[in-house]
Amino acid sequence: MTAFFERITLSPLVYDAARGADALDTLTNSLRAAADLAPAAALLAEAPKVRALLSATFSGSPYLTSLALRDPSTLAECLLRDPDAHLAEARKGLAEAVAEAQNAREAMALLRRFKHRIALLTGLADLGGVWSTEATLSAMSVAADTVLEQATAFLFRKAREAGQMNPQADASSAVQGYFVIAMGKLGAFELNYSSDIDIIVFYDAERAGLRPDIEPSTFFVRLTRELVRLLQEHTADGYVFRTDLRLRPDPGATQIALSTDAGHIYYESFGQNWERAALIKARVAAGDGEAGEEFLHQLAPFIWRKYLDFAAVADIHAMKRRVHAFKGHGAIAVEGHDIKLGRGGIRDIEFFAQTQQLIAGGRHPELRTRGTIETLDRLASGGWITPEAARELTGAYLFLRRIENRLQMIGDQQTHIIPDDLTELARVAALSGFADTNAFGDGLIAELKRVEAHYGALFEKLPEPSSAPRLVVQADEADPAALASLERLGFHNPQAAIAAIRAWQSGRYAATRSGRARERLTEFLPALLDAFSRTAEPDLALATFDKVIAEMPAGVQLFSLLAVNPSLLRLIADIMGTAPRLAHIIGRRPRLLDAVLDPGFFGTVPTPAKLKELVGNALAEAHDYQDALDRARIVGREQGFLIGVRVISGTLSARQAGAAYAGLAETLIEALAGRVEAELVRQHGRMAGGEAAVVAMGKLGGREMTAASDLDLIIVYDYAGEGAQSDGAKSLPGPQYYARFTQRLIAALSAATVEGS
Template sequence: MAANATAKAAKARTAELLVRPTVALKPLDPARARRELSEIADGAGEAGLPRIAAFLAGKGPQQDLLAAVFDLSAFMRDCARRRPEILDALFVHSIEARLASIRAEIAAAVRAESVSEKSLMMDLRRLKLEAHFLIALADLAGEADTEATVGRLSALADACATAAADFLLREAHFQGKLKLPDPERPAEGSGWVLLGMGKLGAHELNFSSDIDLVVFFDPEAPAVTDPYEASELFARLTRRLVRILQDRTEHGYVFRTDLRLRPDPGSTPLAIPVPAALNYYESRGQNWERAAMIKARPVAGDLVAGAAFQRELQPYVWRKYMDFAAIADVHSIKRQIHAHKGHGDVAVKGHNVKLGRGGIREIEFFVQTQQLIAGGRFPELRGRQTVPMLGELAARGWITAEARDALTSQYWFLRRVENAIQMVADEQTHVLPEDEEGLERIAHMLGFADADAFSTRFRASLHEVERHYAALFETAPELSSGIGNLVFTGDGDDPDTLQTLHGLGFQRPSDICRVIRTWHFGRYRATQSAEARERLTELTPALLEAFGSTRRADEALLRFDEFLAGLPAGIQLFSLLQSNPALLRLLATIMGAAPRLAAIITRRPHVFDGLLDPGLLSELPNRAYLAGRLSAFLHGVKMHEEVLDRLRIFAAEQKFLIGVRLLAGSIDAARAGKAFSDLADLTIGAALDAVMVEFARRHGRVPGGRAAILGMGKLGSRELTAGSDVDLILLYDHDEDADESDGEKPLAPSHYFARMTQRLIAAVSAPTAEGVLYELDLRLRPSGNKGPVATHIDAFRKYQRQHAWTWEHMALTRARAVAGDKSLCAEAEAEVAAVLDLPRDRGKIAGDAVEMRELLEKEKPPRDQWDIKLIPGGLIDLEFIAQIAVLTHEIEPGSRATGTAEVLSRLAPGFADAQTRQDLSDAYALYLALAQMMRLCLTGPFDRNDVPPGLSDLMLRATDLPEFGVLEAHVKETAQKVRSHFDLLLRAKRK
């Protein structure tokens, strides 16, 4: 017996997995990687898998690979820990063979005698997890290239969608709701059409992608027994299909499923009758919908009916002739993505590989627009996949062979980067990490020696894509004609010029002529010199095209005219804009889409100087960056009033530049919120220091006196927007026996700190020639407006523990020490944490929150659906959920979080399940993206009937949605989902 055991162990040690690494991945920490491998080996042994346990305990290239993989990817490590049998199977089956078996098992699961919706959901999740693990392992090992990886992911999604659809169709048949021609092949003749869109349709799915489906049904299909009830039936089946695929259970999820690309999603059912769909596309279909249909492919359900539907749609998608209006409309899609031309370097950290400059979307977008323009005449340009279509475009002379080869190479490289980002934790993100370790991790996953080597390659890739992307649109056939007459001499209007201006998008061409004549007549200081006017004349065609593309061209150009009128000189600006089209487009976007930023740049032209910094869009405006800039800006300034003026100038310029970065897409909404908050921390802290020094000149200092500022509300949670006011509480402390300050005009401690706080309020929020630093709100201090403006730390402690209302403790969940004496800041933070940690009656707390929400809805109802803070299911609901979770200790352990997004992502499983957490986090991300963009661009409330078209484009880009109706439907659907969760998490639990 002992001999047999020894022989088996020896055999296990010599066994090898059927995986052939072609790369040598390096872990971040070799010692940690080996420990992780050892722990997985121990787990495999405990699970009764001696073969894989012995193998993992051994040494060799395969073990080295797995150690690196598990160290670099938390997803892969967790999978191996939970399911070591996945690895064990690789002794017998290659990855390709096992993936084929998994797809076969998925298909077989539907036909099992005891199959139920619950068992199918479990089987799909179990098999999908194994497939995901294997696909990632093959990719990271270099055994499969990126093209094979995205193909395998797409085939897996097809199999899962097909299984879910077949199960639902068979069930409907056996319940008598459908009469399938052949229940063994349920999809045939069912009339249920599931079109895969986007990357799924093109067989290009990324690792953690959701799947886009558009669902139709044929009311005349053989299986349909009652055409009048078919709409309700197929909508219900579609809803269940989404649930089967995307609901999170203890086994995870299969694929997040998105149905928002269907026609008019705000008012149509989830499954649309084929005749109604054809009528919609032929009469009201948008060009973005035509572009989306390029990649459409029947992926499940009745594939024959799906192919027939697509044949019917061909004349709509592939037009033989395109008029100039249609071509202009195709170009209007392009406005959602900027074609940059080397405007500064690219920041690698935090870069969005999909939507950012030089990213995947730029390559995909160019291919699709050329397909729209030429595919009607050249059938070979109608393919779904990006790389083959680059080849066809080159074959027909639309692009050069060099562009084809370069974009093909960069496309697959960027797709590899995208997959690596997602393989870390199986998260649907396209953004590179902002921290050093995170970037080093991605570099290692891609086989680079270190983050610097990866960053060099990544930047080169983005710049190459940028270069070709911009050039392609300049040289695209049929789009390169001149823009027509532009004559602004004399007193009268040139008729051809009026026609040209109208064609460029100006509604009042005569007024525009008058404005431009004003420039050329030298009536502004910026245009008084002959050289300035000459430069402006050369710039005018490009300037008019840029402003014409904003879709509210007249207003944009008139705002630019106001800006020009305030400039002291123009030569440098005109030269810069002429040599830097990206900056011109950015300026046009500000003038056309962002009245708030346009007003700032018009009133204070010096803020424009910040746009001249070549590093503007590549440097992240984090705390260290802003602190360095502020220190340099204040260097050598001694006078109190000059310090405060410098702070106002600095804050105004940096708010503007943070906004520009958000507008240009170089930072996202969450990063903007942190940047606006860091800026407030630093400038208000500097103002406090200046006020304390100045106040001490006359009144001296209180013995042992310390002051600290608690940031509350959006400042505390680091979610400030461009238009936010700032909520503060000023706390102070002093020696117990201190009677008064030691200056020439001594004051009692309470009087001293109250007066000093009043000085701070005036310094920060009083209007001056340089504007205000911030509008301050101190109503969250103990006792609100009735209490003193400055609060002793002991009084704060006593009030919070003995007298504070539930709403005040809810507000305290976002409190954060932002400035002042470090020791008092630490003391205040500790006291806040202690108060939040007190035991509470969960039912009472939930009840108080619901009552407050109901009172708010009664006293301050939302203006409309776009009042996303106040709508039922809006930001306030999300904030209340997060705050109550903190107060009732329903978040997962970890460092204290003040940000709503982080709290929602850490809701305890007993409080909110994984799907709820995902829904709430997604909703908050959506609302934050919209709120940041609306507050950045608008000075007043958002008016759906008067939204600058440029702003609607920016909102679509920020949310990655194709059309404003889709966005409206998504906001409405999200609000309903959030309110449902609010009711379940708070209303149902109140006393």
């Protein structure tokens, strides 16, 4: 084993010499004041490399300075011991200490002190070149695993002590039936310095060994909530890791711990292509490893498809645009550039690799790797990319991850943005080993452009989708690029828009529950968003469309129609944005849009004879009087919808629309009056010499109706002679006969049935 100080090969450059010197003096005095730290004090006096590393680090990183000065003994251990052995022994020591912790407060303190130790060790090892960038990322990931393992074991121990576990259950394992899946960078052992950890928690109730009277879901949700508290609650000792559970299935509607059965059902029935990509890096980080590995093994067919379908290709495009709105994102820059999500950034490299894993991993198991660098190497070995592409992308990835770590070492903040303040930019440049900001900027720009070139070349091989952003929104939160893209499209509340899109894509609504429905929706969603953006109120248009989808029992018919008829999308958007009543009709009867596709639709309106034929045919199929009323409402609503569509499209003026609505009303009144009369004759017979007329008044009489106009009618009638009676079995006198006719006609026109009024 080789001591840390003997492995130092690099040093940051000095940013603030006075600050660095002051901190180094303070540290030296602390080491000299403690007899047991004399070897470290002597090392500082005798080792120029150590002094250079520490003074430069202290000059640029307030966070690392605070860790070192707060705990000089830990710093001494970091410098004097072999770093790999130090990490291993720290992990072992944490396990032993947490096993003796009496309560959550003690466990939380132990976890936080461990994190401080690891943060100091990895920060110095990274800055000093003691560990490679890959080794640094791996060390942070291993530390996170250790924290998850020990926190989970502690909670199960306390549950066992509280009598919540079945005494007859197998106690050979500390944790049974409960496991934590590491996702994202943690899953790939690529955790950055101040990263959140993305996890999903599952449990298998049959393996858990709970007491029979304890409900598993309640128990494991409560335990998971406590696990998160142990890790991320801020105490006097700080926090351990910010913990994110939002990559779980349908996070807006599910508990923070899910049964394995629920997980399988979700992924098999509703899983999205972005979730396939996310699960590429999934692994068991803590808990019951056997149960977790079995669960992931069963998910393999979902993640790795033998064939790439259209929806997967579309989602790959969407993932690309979700990162940085490829066509609309600002140019590569230094100041203010997001090295994770921006053009040429870390996410581009990850998606470059994951895209090809999704495409080919089903047929080529050797591509089913988690780490980005390993995946690039496998892609090159298999001939999927050139060795040059793999070499350049690997170099860029390591460079950007080093810069990312240094950005976060400054203040223990999860940031990926290059400062636009020149003073702070100089700090980052110095920590990164560059002589000045110009050299730093040149190096950064060169790497970003290399990534951009390879990334663009890959996606040129796929057909270009709509220019609108493709949003395959992750279950955690929208990327800033997606929000910005929606804002550019005119959405005032992009968060609400993304929440609605997330609901569609998660299969939360009945209309999007089938995979086929979601595939069709994916095909036209970008163009639909673009169409919404061209309305006066994009937010209203999208919100109305969301309500329509939420009410639909199935979506395949409508989505398929829109997917293959992009010309309809602008019309649909206009309807959603200006006529919510018409929008809901589309949801109930998408077949109405077939008529709109007729080239002659917008040029004319049905003639009175054609309307009479349409209404007559509809009522002719009625099984009885009530069915006739329902069918009249259906045909009336459908024809009214088509008039409204013509108005919205601008092919029908308000005056023409008034006449069209009046003509439709007259046709329906005439048809229903005939049905009412026939029903009256059946019950009460005919009135000798009797006749009646319906006189239109108001807007109907003036043929100036709108879609919401009431009907103002007068019924006039006549019959033969005073005291005449109808000739039916239940005869009625003339006035009562026609009063009954009037009442029934009003009911036929306005009474609510299952089809409305």
